[in-house]
Amino acid sequence: MKQQIVNFCLYLLSFILLWEWLRPLEYSTDSIYTVIFVIFIGISLFFTFMQLKWYISYPVKLCYIFFFIHQLFYNGSVFEIGWILEFIHDLRYNLNLITERYFGGMTPPFRTFLFFVLLWLLVYLLNYWIIQRKRILLFLILTITYVAVLDTFSPYDATYAIIRLAVVGFFLLGLLYFERMIFSEKIPFRSILYWKWIVPLLAMIVVSAAIGWLAPKAAPQWPDPLPYFSKYKQDGEGEHLSNSVVKKIGYGTNDEQLGGPFIPNDAPAFRAYVERQHYWRVETKDVYTGKGWITSDRQFSIANGFIGPYLNLTSSQVQTEQLVSTVEIEREYPYQHIIYPLGLQEISSDADQYRIDHVTENIFPMFNESGERLSSYSLKYSYPLFEIEKLQAVHSNEGAPKELVERYTQLPASLPERVKNLAVEITKDKNNFYDKAKAVEQYFLKEPFVYETNDVAVPELDEDYVDQFLFETKKGYCDNFSTSMVVLLRSVGIPARWVKGYTPGQFVETTSEGLEVYEVTSNNAHSWVEVYFSGIGWVPFEPTIGFSNPQEFAHQSNENQQDSSAAEQEQSQPLEEESQEQIDTDDAKQPKKFPFSLSPVVIVSIGFILFIAACVLILFKTRNKWMTSWMTSFYKWNHDEKDFLKAYRLLLKSLERCGYKRENGQTLREYAKQIDQMFGTNSMSQLTYIYERVLYRGDDPSKEWEQSKELWEDLIKKTTS
Amino acid sequence: MQGETMHPKLEKIVENVEKVIVGKSELVILSLSALLAGGHVLLEDVPGVGKTMMVKALAKSVGADFKRIQFTPDLLPSDVTGVSIYNPKTIEFEYRPGPIMANIILADEINRSSPKTQSALLEGMEEGSVTIDGVTMPLEKPFFVMATQNPVEYEGTYPLPEAQLDRFLLKLKMGYPSVTEEVEVLTRAEKGQPLDELTSVITKDELTALQEEIKQVYVDDTIKHYIVDIVNKTRNHDSVYLGVSPRGSVALMKASQAYAFIHARDYVIPDDVQYLSVHVLPHRIILTSEARYEGRTAEQIIEDILAEIPVPVVRSL
Incomplete structure (x- = not known):
């Protein structure tokens, strides 16, 4: 009975240990009802403690699992057959997914079910470790590693978890060590012994934990990696800026406050099937506030698929190329907006209509029924090919709509004078808009400007974002460069605006139809500049270091149809861009100590893999036990006449695994005697005498085997204990 | 044993x-x-x-x-075997048995x-x-x-x-x-x-009947192979100049049979063979002079061989 109390303590402590695995789930995954799982492990451990027969405990546990799966995911009564059928259907669907190794697509009920099963197994393992092996160190190390990793790389705060783990873990270790000693020395149970052991143990743990808690601690020696990983709390929702930290993650819609680090996020955004590479526009902004960008006005139009007339980006004089492309939006992509290239003419998709904002050039699909969203659409567009000579011919805003010029030469009154002076300084030798724009664009290529995503300043209240970048920090990412270029151009009276969208992305493959497939992720979110040329339209420029000018622009006018240099340039640019993107991603990574990004899924799966590896290791280490016990039952119920020979051979092997190796020249009798001395029995000798009769006398093995099964079983059990 | x-x-x-x-x-x-x-x-x-x-x-x-x-x-040989002596009475040589x-x-x-x-x-x-x-x-x-x-x-x-x-x-x-x-x-x-x-x-x-019974003691093929393995090893051993002859193998088997019989067994086990090898084999081998100079004895060599030759413990299934 007293032993029961000790066992109960062991189970209670292991319950607390296991609980620590579940606590962070609320923080790092989308599981909310962790208490259900906690109760489940509690029940499972309790059943194990009570040593309930499986035919009682299994049904109860299964009922528990199904009840809560129903509660969480299905409607209606538990006793209806409908949800069960649905669940079975779900099960089959998920099993198919597993065979196809498409683990990402598993449905929540199935994942919950799997998690329950995992917990069940864990409880079983824990029971084995604690009661059979009386060892817990490995599990404790795993637990601490798990908590430490989550503490480091996720918002989960494990300060108290570590203390709990230390206290519970060391107490459990101490108790189990004592149990082992008691067991190996065959000391009868006396509670006074336990008190003698437990009291100093507890005192020591409490004192050392208290010292650890109160003692002064050194500051972290490594830079806190948290900024790179805390992102997933707001994954893909860059516009919800937290109160204190200004930062940019992927594509955002709110640009009122620019600056702060650019957090890499490789979550896929969309997949594009294109005939040629180009930038993808989403929207433009017209008003610079000194801190960021806002939109002055909104003017909506509703259109069916023919968008071209509403946008009117370039004049009809510009030479164009007719292209088509298809965009497949990822399911997780948080925005509804249409992503389109310059020169968009027509959209075809499931949407009934489109809403176009004339000021921002943002296009949204509209549905008659609410709740729908686009998963893919195809685009037709007249991609402009600008000729430099024609651009160079523009010297003023003559002929441009007045309100347009007014709107896109807006500057905040607070803009420091030195910015304007700089703009004049940069463009003073140039006489046309194109050369001026080029001069500004190339100004950033010069030495002091550095591409930097991490250490990017946020302007103070009295500072101007552009001024700070141009004169003080001189390092930043696309927003810094593009905003600065717009402001500089506006300072010299050239209409310019700030464009947001995506770079072409990563090339994946070429389809059989000859379309190139690009994978665009949140990391490809970008901003650049468009300059208005009277009579031509909006022409894109790319001031950011490490990014190539959108290629449609770099086309030289040439009267000869054979435009070799342009062709060359066109060909070389995609490559150049690829490599430059490589460079800038490397750039972006270098200052960070952690060149990979860990999502919580990855952390949990690493933990899971570690756990599986540990299980496999344990299975291998204890193969003696489970293999022989399996063999025991196998031979026990088999009546093959060769069985005795096989069984004896197996016994020899498992003895050898236990470290009692038979020497080459050692006869079975001598060996048996040695083994019997070791075990303090004479079963081995008895069995060996019978075996000798079979082997050396040619007796019938099956008859002898019937008699000696018990001896054999006894010995096999000894080898496994 | x-x-x-x-x-x-x-x-x-x-x-x-x-x-x-x-x-x-x-x-x-x-x-x-x-x-x-x-x-x-x-x-x-x-x-x-x-x-x-x-x-x-x-x-x-x-x-x-x-x-x-x-x-x-x-x-003299006749002191062992006995001698024929002329008996004048019978006019014949009479055999006087010797101690043999x-x-x-x-x-x-x-x-x-x-x-x-x-x-x-x-x-x-x-x-x-x-x-x-x-x-x-x-x-x-x-x-x-x-x-x-x-x-x-x-x-x-x-x-x-x-x-x-x-x-x-x-x-x-x-x-x-x-x-x-x-x-x-x-x-x-x-x-x-x-x-x-x-x-x-x-x-x-x-006693004569018992001697006949001993011939019935069963020697399994595995044991015979074991005996031959041991004997063969003496013939290929580096320290042995002259190995055990086939007569030695037979002797080892017969001795093992008798020994097993004494221990109330009607079958020979490797223990019998091992135990008797050190008494049956050493005087049947001649060591090389190197081995003798090293102070090794025939008994030691046989024991080495016994430790080396694997005892048959499983039957090929």
């Missing part, structure tokens, strides 16, 4: 002999094995440790005639006599008959020779040739008794000679 049950009759013989010889049961069992297997024993030991006493006790226990021949340099015409013979200090005399005995041992004046006389069965050799004196000895050593099934050493054993010897000596009080346990005929 200590602790193993023994054939009840044979156990009695051993007990009987032990009444006279203190603490030499192992040696007695081995001698009995040789007797039962129809072989002979070469005892190599110093005088005075009770060789004669043991053989006499053994002979008495099995109800056999016992003769002792003291080998001296001037011993007995069941159990102790040939003391066999290496002291000339090879010619030795070979007279050895012929009897191998053939089971002696030839006198061209007449072959069969020897009575059972016939068992226990020859002794004195390892101390080498002056004036004629060491047995290798070919003849081969005739002995076992070569044994008696050794001195331990302190307690020797005290026991003294106690018994006070009371007078216990040898005279010994009675036979079995008759000569029973």
